[in-house]
Amino acid sequence: MPLDQKPVPTPPVTPRPAEAEAEWSVRSAGPWVHRDLAANGARFHIAEVGEGPLVLLVHGWPQYWWAWRHQLTALAEAGYRAVALDLRGMGGSDRTPRGYDPGNLALDITGVIRSLGERRAHLVGHATGGTLAWVAAVMRPSVIRSLTVVSAAHPRHLRRALLTDRRQIAAFDHVLGFQRPWIPERQLVAEDGALVAQYLNAWTGPNLLDQEALTAYRKAIQIPSTAHCSIEPYRWLLRSMARPDGIQFARRMKKPITSPTLHVHGAADPVLLARTALGAGEYVEAPYRWRLLPGVGHFPHEEVPEEFSAELVDWVDQHKG
Numbered sequence: 001m002p003l004d005q006k007p008v009p010t011p012p013v014t015p016r017p018a019e020a021e022a023e024w025s026v027r028s029a030g031p032w033v034h035r036d037l038a039a040n041g042a043r044f045h046i047a048e049v050g051e052g053p054l055v056l057l058v059h060g061w062p063q064y065w066w067a068w069r070h071q072l073t074a075l076a077e078a079g080y081r082a083v084a085l086d087l088r089g090m091g092g093s094d095r096t097p098r099g100y101d102p103g104n105l106a107l108d109i110t111g112v113i114r115s116l117g118e119r120r121a122h123l124v125g126h127a128t129g130g131t132l133a134w135v136a137a138v139m140r141p142s143v144i145r146s147l148t149v150v151s152a153a154h155p156r157h158l159r160r161a162l163l164t165d166r167r168q169i170a171a172f173d174h175v176l177g178f179q180r181p182w183i184p185e186r187q188l189v190a191e192d193g194a195l196v197a198q199y200l201n202a203w204t205g206p207n208l209l210d211q212e213a214l215t216a217y218r219k220a221i222q223i224p225s226t227a228h229c230s231i232e233p234y235r236w237l238l239r240s241m242a243r244p245d246g247i248q249f250a251r252r253m254k255k256p257i258t259s260p261t262l263h264v265h266g267a268a269d270p271v272l273l274a275r276t277a278l279g280a281g282e283y284v285e286a287p288y289r290w291r292l293l294p295g296v297g298h299f300p301h302e303e304v305p306e307e308f309s310a311e312l313v314d315w316v317d318q319h320k321g
Contacts, residue, residue, distance in 0.1 A: 138255045
């Protein structure tokens with residue numbers, strides 16, 4: 001090499017796609033253990049940590065079990081057996097061709113409780129998981145020791161709002177878009193799940209999710225068939241409204257809930273409006289607590305994890321019996 005010629009810098013080594021992908025897994029390491037369980041005709045992935053009374057945590061869309069990482073450790077430290085479930089069609093669970101109506105999804109949840117060897121559990125659900133928590137408490141009341149619903153209206157209130165409330169209908173514009181065949185699936189996986197990150201950023205309050213969380217949820221939506229399976233419950237929600245199965249479901253949800261219920265909602269939630277969620281206590285014939293969190297959006301358990309975990313642990317502590 002001539003003395004006056006500068007060495008060419010060595011370019012950084014960029015991992016090949018297969019290597020980069022190997023860095024992420026739905027079964028991420030932590031203080032929890034990962035297991036697969038059979039329930040209600042499908043296989044379900046769970047993450048579990050701790051010993052004591054069972055607390056089952058059920059995520060919403062577009063997330064998976066990892067959304068509860070803060071609560072898993074908080075509950076375990078408080079003396080509980082904390083288990084986070086991947087819903088049918090998402091995360092590490094089976095992606096079946098059918099079974100995404102709320103009745104069947106709720107039976108998935110209660111079936112997992114039994115597969116864990118427990119007769120009863122404290123049930124915690126966020127968004128879609130929160131809707132299913134309401135349903136499970138109606139369908140299998142003896143299995144639910146206490147109920148914690150996060151960012152989810154009672155199904156009858158949601159149905160009414162989607163028929164009469166223009167603001168709530170506008171807030172559900174993504175759900176309206178999901179009714180198209182195949183186009184939403186393509187949009188969700190395009191550009192490495194960029195649309196998922198846009199939704200997450202738009203739906204949070206001032207405490208945005210960090211980059212690690214955004215990356216995890218973008219990766220999860222790209223697991224084959226997840227985009228399709230994960231939005232099937234939303235398709236059922238709107239398409240069933242005038243069908244006999246949807247009308248029958250709405251009537252069934254008139255049944256009072258007998259489990260003590262904590263209802264947590266972000267005052268700044270732009271997806272499920274607080275006014276839609278408000279008043280669910282009319283369907284609860286047990287202790288009911290409404291907690292509206294100022295400045296919090298659609299993901300209280302991730303936006304203010306310490307505050308939310310303290311509220312949750314206090315609630316389950318009160319209802320151990």
